[in-house]
Amino acid sequence: MPTERAHDRPIRLRCACGIDAHAHVVPEHFPRYLGSAVPADWPSMEAAHACHRNVVIAGKTYRTVSDRCWDAPRRIADLPAMGLDLQVLSPMPELLSYWMQPSDAQQLLRYTNEVIAGMAASSGGRLAGLGAVPLQDVDLAIRELEHVVRTLGFPGVEVGSNINGVPIGAPAFDPFFEACEALGAAVFVHAIRPAGMDRLVGPPALQQVLGYPGDVGLAAASVITGNLLVRRTGLRIAFSHGGGTLASLLPRLQQGWNVFPALQEAVTQSPAEQARRLYYDTLVFDTPMLRHLVATFGASQLLIGTDYPFNFHDRTPVARIEEAGFEPAVAAQLVRHNAERFLGLPDTATT
Helix, strand or coil, rough: CCCCCCHCCCCCCCCEEEEEEEEECCCCCCCCCCCCCCCCCCEEECCCCCCCCEEECCCCEEEEEEEHCCCCCCCCCCHHHHEEEEEHHHHHHHHHCCCCCHHHHHHHHHHHHHHHHHHCCCCCCCCCEEEECCCCCCCHHHHHHHHHHHCCCCCCEEEEEEEEEEECCHHHHHHHHHHHHCCCCCEEEEEECCCCHHHCCCCHHHHHHHHHHHHHHHHHHHHHHCCHHHCCCCCCEEEEECCCCHHHHHHHHHHHHHCCCCHHHHHHCHHHHCCCCCCCEEECHHHHHHHEEEEEECCCEEECCCCCCCCCCCCCHHHHHCCCCCCCCHHHHHHHHHHHHHCCCCCCCCC
């Protein structure tokens, strides 16, 4: 029988030291609209059962959520069992509100950003925040970005995979990403209102299960084909759900770049090289896929994401990394150090 090698065994880090870069917040209450006519899609909360509430948008229950969405102590109490030391909070994606009038969205997002700041301030360093901006108006988004980074002290922002159907790699958003680069703000891209929902057969939950990874993959591809990191070499940008379908699309995109002169002329750096400069979370629910992502994108580009506290979240993110059989240094990168670099935090690997 072959002798088991040390790196074939799960790596036990034996501490709650992970950083979760993908976790969400829903405020306990939503503010009263400050204006004459309340937008039809302005959210509200209604009582549900026990410690749950219904998020109501446009007169319909969008989602039933628990108090872990807004209760910082309950959230912090869950971190050790997940292997986590720090959790980075961002709004539930539907709250990004790109479909609202920009000034209405900015009003809602300012409130949500302040809620996140309050949770982080009360957490004793266990919670941090990624803010939200009304990216349907780039100038207004830049102003809110400056508030989020300079006033609230957040390390960055969450943005959607598309803004009313326009992919984030489109040239229209370049001034926003230029501002992110200048401020040193990390950008976390989350799927939102994905394309292709009319092609899915089954219940609405398939939006999260199948629609989200497809849209994230297309968003990441748009960043590559739009040469965003060629222009913004200092930009730190990460994609939810393991980059969605990008790992499967990338070999085809690379081969197309090799074959088609027009594609090579338009995309000024190798797609595979560009993809290895993006960050991706580990939220793929599968150990072989996690190993494939590390092989495809590099051990330096993966960081923990859980989608906490929604039902469809990874409850054992550090254990899943341990079970993948990575070398100890690689496991430590995925568990903590890559997130530190992405978020611009001090690197504990060198301190």
